[in-house]
Amino acid sequence: MLIIKIGGGKEINIRGIIKDLSGMKEQFIIVHGANALRDELAERLAISKKIVTSVSGYSSVYSDETMIDLLFMAYAGLRNKRIVELCQQNGINAVGMTGVDGKMIQGKRNTGIRIREDEKLKIIRDFSGKPFHINMELLHLLLEHAYTPVLTIPIIDEQGHAINSENDDIIVVLQKEFKAGTVIHFIEAPGFLEKSDDPASVISHLNDSDIALWEEQAQGRFKRKLHAIHKLFENGTSTVIIADGRIEHPVNKALEGYGTIIQRSRYGKYN
């Protein structure tokens, strides 16, 4: 089982990814983002996106009701169904779902984010949270009947509310329950770069302990991405590939070794 994460950037070559996937023997699940579409839609609808930075340094989108509407339109609607349509045109019988559908991805609503505002320590709540359980019965039902799940946010919380969440966290939970050997992330870069402004500085190989070190020095969103990759290895992944989603044959190239291959170090602490 393969988990394919399609980033939400504008330049991601979805057509190329789906075309490559149509030749795959191994079964796979697609998880995708749509942040570029969301931001474009927010701008066209004159909806301003609120970013909150918690006192512990992590910034995230403040998800009010309007933001959840945006997620439904951009992620669950436009992006999800255009990916499903492309799959159908390439012989992949895809079924698109959010975490709310059939309680596919269940999460816990954040109790609150501590922020500093008007020099006061405050707690703010929104419709966001962390995934902790996948409806494996529904997922297996689809897979066993040769349907390819195409999953995206929002997920569902304990009271049945749609909540925003991070796709990287969803992949950690998905991988934990699925024991998928390989996870491929398609992003708008050739892979992890030694120097972020130098595309040629792709690091071709890393192991999971390198990731742990990197995580300590990283900040904000990148820190969170590294933390999620770190957790994948804790849950038994053997290979994570960070690959360029913009090129002509993103999947084929990734499987040929282009991009950054992260593997479990033989003497890592998890063996």
Next chain:
Amino acid sequence: MLIIKIGGGKEINIRGIIKDLSGMKEQFIIVHGANALRDELAERLAISKKIVTSVSGYSSVYSDETMIDLLFMAYAGLRNKRIVELCQQNGINAVGMTGVDGKMIQGKRNTGIRIREDEKLKIIRDFSGKPFHINMELLHLLLEHAYTPVLTIPIIDEQGHAINSENDDIIVVLQKEFKAGTVIHFIEAPGFLEKSDDPASVISHLNDSDIALWEEQAQGRFKRKLHAIHKLFENGTSTVIIADGRIEHPVNKALEGYGTIIQRSRYGKYN
């Protein structure tokens, strides 16, 4: 089996409909529209909706690529998932799907609409068509595992394109394959009105042969709606209820006999 059609009008009380449905013993499928949401979104995005009227007098929305994007955002995204969310909050384990997902609703692309433009007879093609087959395997798979399908357009054509279609036509095909005894349409009116501007002129009972007569005199969209109801009876429906979707308990009231109840006439031509 019950088919619940939730109209796409702004004043439809979805919360009330879902609350009532949560008390239902009988299994049901939801099909819904979102035309008000689509039009509002089109306006906010400055997308002008093109209406074409065929030489034979039927007007319909011209569905280009941008319109299909709108359907994905308004129908498949916002409306579908807010209905699914409400279901989850009322103990109904709903799964939302378009006709593209898992090829749930397969259709045939229109070969072209004949219109008059610059005093010339022309043929124009768009992404629209008519449904002719439901993926019953997938539908039964969901129903047998206690999931409630919440279906909407777009549907999928022979080449795997998402195409616009009429929900009323979808219900005809759905009912044909399901033999659902009762179909309830929730609209923004107390039922069929003798005088369209007089809400008190609700016709409480009709039979299928009345519908055939009405259809001959009707025009445009209403003609098409009557034609779809007429077909439902041809395919074996016993009861169609046209009920007010705006009131507090739309489903309970409909089942108590409020609205227009259309039943098979004992001596109709189909017996």
Next chain:
Amino acid sequence: MSNSSCPVCDNALIAAANAQVSELIICPDCGSELEIKTVNPFSVVEAPREEEDWGE
């Protein structure tokens, strides 16, 4: 003026001055309904059968 021929009876067809893409024309020879695909060069195909009931 650009020429073409009727796909049904092969009769020569001359594009009218105000011919437009998607326009439906009738072959003067065999009466088939033809659809103009391109104007320059002028090309036509047989128009699809009218749908048995109304358009979408």
Next chain:
Amino acid sequence: MSNSSCPVCDNALIAAANAQVSELIICPDCGSELEIKTVNPFSVVEAPREEEDWGE
């Protein structure tokens, strides 16, 4: 000024002049972290435990 009491130790609490909804304050008596729910009338609840790792 409107008063309230700490939900943990029942000690009396007086709203500060610039108290704001969602503000986190510390009960001067038992040190519990409290969240201001409303300012007029002044009401507080115990603040939720900090998430084990960062916020969303």
